[in-house]
Amino acid sequence: MGCISLEKWKELQEKYGKPLMGAAIGIVVVILVILIYCHYLSGHLVEANQNVNELRQQIETLTQENDALKLENEELNEKVSILSDTVNSKVKEEEEREAEIAQAYIPTGFPLKGTATYKEEETTLDGQPIAIFEAASGTAVIATAQGTVSSIAGNAESGYIVMVDHGNGYYSVYRNGAKPEVKEGDEVTTSTELFTIDAGHEQLGYQIIENDAYIDPLSLMEIYG
Numbered sequence: 001m002g003c004i005s006l007e008k009w010k011e012l013q014e015k016y017g018k019p020l021m022g023a024a025i026g027i028v029v030v031i032l033v034i035l036i037y038c039h040y041l042s043g044h045l046v047e048a049n050q051n052v053n054e055l056r057q058q059i060e061t062l063t064q065e066n067d068a069l070k071l072e073n074e075e076l077n078e079k080v081s082i083l084s085d086t087v088n089s090k091v092k093e094e095e096e097r098e099a100e101i102a103q104a105y106i107p108t109g110f111p112l113k114g115t116a117t118y119k120e121e122e123t124t125l126d127g128q129p130i131a132i133f134e135a136a137s138g139t140a141v142i143a144t145a146q147g148t149v150s151s152i153a154g155n156a157e158s159g160y161i162v163m164v165d166h167g168n169g170y171y172s173v174y175r176n177g178a179k180p181e182v183k184e185g186d187e188v189t190t191s192t193e194l195f196t197i198d199a200g201h202e203q204l205g206y207q208i209i210e211n212d213a214y215i216d217p218l219s220l221m222e223i224y225g
Helices: 008-105
Strands: 130-136 139-142 147-155 161-164 170-178 193-196 203-210 214-215
Touching: 147 170, 161 193, 170 193
Parallel strands: none
Antiparallel strands: 130 203, 139 193, 147 161, 161 170, 170 203, 203 214
């Protein structure tokens, strides 16, 4: 192989130099475009990564807040449950108390403090139901439920009648010849003594009025079931 002469080199340069230069410039331009595009993509990727990280942080924060709200909700539900149980218990206690109070005003008790004999052959007075009891002298006649003495009638000769209003449609009526130990307007309980049986007045007539009608007093008396 020989050396290329100067003239030959110039000839080759004139023939191929410009196309090669153009190709080189084109390659450089393409490389620059690729580099610019890569830089552009790189910037977008960085921004996208930042957005992803921010979203992850938001998700983590929301998750923590959600967990806190769940815990708070559980605590509130527990408090509501406790409060509901307390309220239900109080309501039940109040209902039971009201039932006890209502029961205390129903004349279901026995009208004598002590033993007595029931006279089965005498069950009506002037066509109305009555229970006649015979007790020993000194036996106390007591109210059969809480209430108020609404009236006292009669006298020592004909006998006395004490009527107790129980405030619920019930009245209890006590008939005896001894002097009453209460007066009209007195509040009475099942321990209040209305009479004391004395000699010559050993019988007690006992009646109950329910809603303006006389009923068999034994139907309410607990001692008789």
